[in-house]
Amino acid sequence: MNQAKVAAVALMAIAFCSGVHADAPKAEVIHWWTSGGESAAVKTIAEAYRSAGGVWVDTAIAVGEQARSVTVNRIVGGNPPTAAQFNTTKQFLDMVEQGVLNNVDQVAIKDGWEKFLPETVLNVVRVKGHFYAAPVSIHMPTWIWYSKAAFKKAGITGEPKTVDELFAALDKLKTAGIIPLAHGGQAWQENILFTAILANLGGKELYLKILRDRDPIAVKSEAFKKVLVTFKRLRGYVDNGAPGRHWNDATALLITGRAGIQIMGDWAKGEFSNANQVPGRDFGCIAGFGANSPYIIQGDVFVFPKSKDPNAARAQMLMASVITAPATQVQFSIKKGSLPIRTDVDSSKMDLCARQGLEIMKDKSRQLGNGEIYLSPDQNGALADILTAYWNKDIAIEKVQRDILAALKDGQ
Amino acid sequence: MAITVIVGYLGTAIWTLKVSVSSSRTFPVDDFVGLAQYVRLFGNDRWLLSLENLALYGVIFILATMIIGLLLAIFIDQKVAGEGVLRTVFLYPYAMSFVATGLVWQWVLNPGSGIQDAVRRMGFPDFTFDWIVNQDMVIYTIVIATVWQAAGLVMAMFLAGLRGIDDDIWKATRIDGIPAWRVYVSIVLPMLGPTIATVFVLLSTAVIKLFDSVVSMTQGGPGTASEVPTKFIMDHLFGRANIALASAASIVMLLTVIAIVAPILYARSRALKRAGSQ
Numbered sequence: 001m002n003q004a005k006v007a008a009v010a011l012m013a014i015a016f017c018s019g020v021h022a023d024a025p026k027a028e029v030i031h032w033w034t035s036g037g038e039s040a041a042v043k044t045i046a047e048a049y050r051s052a053g054g055v056w057v058d059t060a061i062a063v064g065e066q067a068r069s070v071t072v073n074r075i076v077g078g079n080p081p082t083a084a085q086f087n088t089t090k091q092f093l094d095m096v097e098q099g100v101l102n103n104v105d106q107v108a109i110k111d112g113w114e115k116f117l118p119e120t121v122l123n124v125v126r127v128k129g130h131f132y133a134a135p136v137s138i139h140m141p142t143w144i145w146y147s148k149a150a151f152k153k154a155g156i157t158g159e160p161k162t163v164d165e166l167f168a169a170l171d172k173l174k175t176a177g178i179i180p181l182a183h184g185g186q187a188w189q190e191n192i193l194f195t196a197i198l199a200n201l202g203g204k205e206l207y208l209k210i211l212r213d214r215d216p217i218a219v220k221s222e223a224f225k226k227v228l229v230t231f232k233r234l235r236g237y238v239d240n241g242a243p244g245r246h247w248n249d250a251t252a253l254l255i256t257g258r259a260g261i262q263i264m265g266d267w268a269k270g271e272f273s274n275a276n277q278v279p280g281r282d283f284g285c286i287a288g289f290g291a292n293s294p295y296i297i298q299g300d301v302f303v304f305p306k307s308k309d310p311n312a313a314r315a316q317m318l319m320a321s322v323i324t325a326p327a328t329q330v331q332f333s334i335k336k337g338s339l340p341i342r343t344d345v346d347s348s349k350m351d352l353c354a355r356q357g358l359e360i361m362k363d364k365s366r367q368l369g370n371g372e373i374y375l376s377p378d379q380n381g382a383l384a385d386i387l388t389a390y391w392n393k394d395i396a397i398e399k400v401q402r403d404i405l406a407a408l409k410d411g412q
Numbered sequence: 413m414a415i416t417v418i419v420g421y422l423g424t425a426i427w428t429l430k431v432s433v434s435s436s437r438t439f440p441v442d443d444f445v446g447l448a449q450y451v452r453l454f455g456n457d458r459w460l461l462s463l464e465n466l467a468l469y470g471v472i473f474i475l476a477t478m479i480i481g482l483l484l485a486i487f488i489d490q491k492v493a494g495e496g497v498l499r500t501v502f503l504y505p506y507a508m509s510f511v512a513t514g515l516v517w518q519w520v521l522n523p524g525s526g527i528q529d530a531v532r533r534m535g536f537p538d539f540t541f542d543w544i545v546n547q548d549m550v551i552y553t554i555v556i557a558t559v560w561q562a563a564g565l566v567m568a569m570f571l572a573g574l575r576g577i578d579d580d581i582w583k584a585t586r587i588d589g590i591p592a593w594r595v596y597v598s599i600v601l602p603m604l605g606p607t608i609a610t611v612f613v614l615l616s617t618a619v620i621k622l623f624d625s626v627v628s629m630t631q632g633g634p635g636t637a638s639e640v641p642t643k644f645i646m647d648h649l650f651g652r653a654n655i656a657l658a659s660a661a662s663i664v665m666l667l668t669v670i671a672i673v674a675p676i677l678y679a680r681s682r683a684l685k686r687a688g689s690q
Contacts, residue, residue, distance in 0.1 A: 065650045065651045066650075068650070069649075069650045072438060072439070076439065091653065094437045094438035094439060094653060095438060095439075098438075098439050185545075185633060185634050185635075186631060186633065187632075187633070187635075187636075240523055240524070240542065240545060241522065241523060241524035241545070242545075243544070243545040243630075243633050243634035244518070244522075244544070244545070244630055244631060244633050244634070376437075376653070377651065377652045377653045377654075378437070378648070378652045378653060378654040378657075380652075381647065381648075381651060381652040382456075385457070385458045385636060386457075388633070388635045388636060389457065389458075389635045389636050391635060392547060392633070392634045392635025392636075392637065393547055393635055393637075403457065406455070410452055
């Protein structure tokens with residue numbers, strides 16, 4: 001490269017830098033949205049942030065665990081990002097307690113988060129009266145998906161409306177030579193099945209007693225025993241190829257009509273729409289059984305690490321308000337397959353399942369968090385270990401109950 | 413050099429030890445909770461299972477790799493044609509990342525798409541080879557895949573050892589009319605002693621480090637059937653925000669390594685001293 005070229009490049013660089021306002025709030029954002037639909041979704045937030053006058057620096061790191069550990073390492077190393085994605089869980093509670101996060105009370109109070117955020121989400125982002133995270137999406141992990149073609153072939157006429165009817169449908173699918181339950185044999189997917197049974201069979205009260213209160217009497221109860229037995233009963237409807245299978249491969253079994261039912265989060269919708277399948281026409285979605293069935297909430301938030309950069313706080317406030325704005329929420333949710341964090345949005349462009357979910361969300365009494373919202377990552381992981389061992393091996397149910405009790409007591 | 417050793421190795425080990433007796437979660441905390449994390453660790457079914465798996469895996473993997481590696485080396489040492497090509501073929505698996513080949517092994521072993529399916533299509537509908545989804549057999553699938561990977565390297569090391577043996581010994585045994593297998597067992601193997609020790613230490617560390625093959629082939633499943641200590645440590649370090657428990661597990665692994673390697677190093681230094689004083 002000759003001198004003139006170097007000078008030209010340098011000049012361009014200077015021109016570029018000065019073209020961007022020197023005092024524009026600049027946000028470096030760590031997230032793990034790297035798949036097709038996900039990165040399209042995160043672009044909508046970036047666009048919204050830019051049009052609000054900010055500068056968006058994207059740091060996408062595949063796999064949640066990796067992204068979170070990079071965030072923690074960078075905070076420890078003194079070079080924190082402006083914002084970082086976490087799940088709507090206790091994952092970032094340690095960081096709040098260690099005092100490494102800025103709160104966004106200013107925005108939360110001005111925009112009235114307390115008025116529109118679901119109770120469950122509110123309880124996660126608000127710690128000791130301060131708001132330490134801006135929620136961005138809500139996912140419901142225990143949707144029951146079914147293939148209309150498979151149901152037709154097996155002669156199932158209506159949607160199952162109770163747990164018993166679900167098993168009746170599974171039996172019919174089995175008789176018809178179709179894989180009744182498409183399952184990916186990985187610990188977290190077994191956790192989803194367990195959560196679905198606990199919510200739909202155990203009900204809201206037992207659910208909270210187990211996962212939130214960690215009540216020893218509830219863990220030892222007959223009602224919970226029945227939940228565990230029913231969870232294990234699902235094992236009989238899974239094909240031999242399930243162990244280690246990825247969730248999207250399981251969804252593909254439904255898409256091709258080789259399997260009838262899958263219990264999986266609403267991110268599965270992305271797989272159906274990639275295969276040009278339409279809810280209501282090719283596949284159905286059931287949020288839960290009965291008019292009072294719990295609606296399980298999980299989702300994503302952004303947290304805002306403390307920084308030496310005086311402009312960071314301004315960038316963080318702007319981001320908190322952009323993320324939670326109704327327009328951003330709708331656009332993001334459509335691309336991501338999630339629900340908006342607020343129900344006061346225009347749902348007309350959303351699909352059938354999302355509208356159904358949003359309708360249920362309006363009834364606050366039906367909202368429940370997933371296990372991670374109530375348990376520490378450590379406890380939740382220990383619970384997942386026990387459930388996956390129980391799913392795959394013959395373990396006495398009393399031992400499972402004892403183990404769960406010990407796991408929930410430990411790791412506080 | 414000394415600073416590197418003290419800070420880089422000893423320092424981090426001491427730091428880990430310190431964290432393992434604290435109540436740290438996401439961040440290291442400066443307190444002391446005694447052996448609580450160790451008590452919890454050894455009350456954890458998954459950890460105990462992963463130790464059991466490691467022991468079982470370690471014995472079979474080291475034995476199988478050494479035997480196959482040695483046989484391959486002896487085979488190549490017979491001055492076969494195309495030695496260069498064979499060496500490359502045998503050594504090739506070791507040059508590849510297991511994260512990539514693990515996926516291939518997963519397909520090969522999967523009953524729905526791999527060997528079982530292929531044999532059934534060939535007209536044996538009852539053929540069953542579903543180890544990778546079988547609770548009791550899954551650990552052996554990891555042995556198969558990792559032996560495939562490591563045997564070539566062991567072969568190369570044994571081959572170097574065999575080439576170091578003086579041709580005169582072979583000539584002498586031929587004159588005496590001793591059969592070749594007898595020469596290998598009674599003369600060559602004892603002379604390979606140092607090579608065997610090196611291979612053993614190398615394979616032992618590979619056993620302790622076992623991680624990527626498990627993650628790419630089974631993710632520790634089905635259930636927790638193929639869990640290994642390193643995966644337990646990584647899960648608790650990053651996914652489960654419990655660096656104290658992960659540190660306790662790391663210390664246990666460190667002690668295991670020392671317990672295996674120290675006697676060998678001691679024996680070798682004794683042997684060297686004896687050789688030096690003669």
